[in-house]
Amino acid sequence: MSDQSIRIKDLPAEERPRERLVKKGPESLSNSELLAIILRTGTAKENVVTLCNRIFTEYSIKQLSQASLTKLMEIHGVGTAKAAQISAIFELARRLEGFCDEPRRKITSSADVYSILYPQVRELKKERLTTLHLDTKNNVIREEVVSIGTLNSNIVHPREIFKSALLESAASVILTHNHPSGDPSPSREDIAVTRKLVDGGKLLGIDVLDHVIIGDGRYVSLKDEGYIS
Known part of the structure; x- marks a missing residue:
């Protein structure tokens, strides 16, 4: 029997990922060993650790987190169940990064907007326009995805x-969207759409406080750049 096909339960206890985690903590395990604990089983020809080692020779942890369910299922030895487990664990990680246990999140700067939205959009392949509805104290009372796709004035209507901002009796809104290219520099269309929405908000008595464009690990605030007065 090859080392690859040896079952995990046949390994000495000190070499089994789950037992090592219990004894030494999760920080002592490699990425492959952590994934092995999640997937639990390998294939007839590979034990789960060998399978996970192979996965991480083909994908970095970032690439694995971005892979679609279909792409994951193309990995030899990864079927629907294992692909779903991998996808679920990374989605939980993203939600944890953006989690806040305060009753309401207060916006004091564009950096606050970035910290809330970046975990949600950093791996998206398409632009997504999201609005934050705020009360009179700049607490977030609602977060809403408005549109998905390239931002232009034809599809983004006031x-x-x-x-929903009117229904929520929001005092103001903040616009955000991502640039999948990673470069958050505003386009002419971004600026034009923002000005259109600022004017629309004034007519309705709802201030557009900012439009934050999110890139790869950085952002641009149209308020900070002087496009919104």
């Missing part, structure tokens, strides 16, 4: 931005 009524879509302000409809």
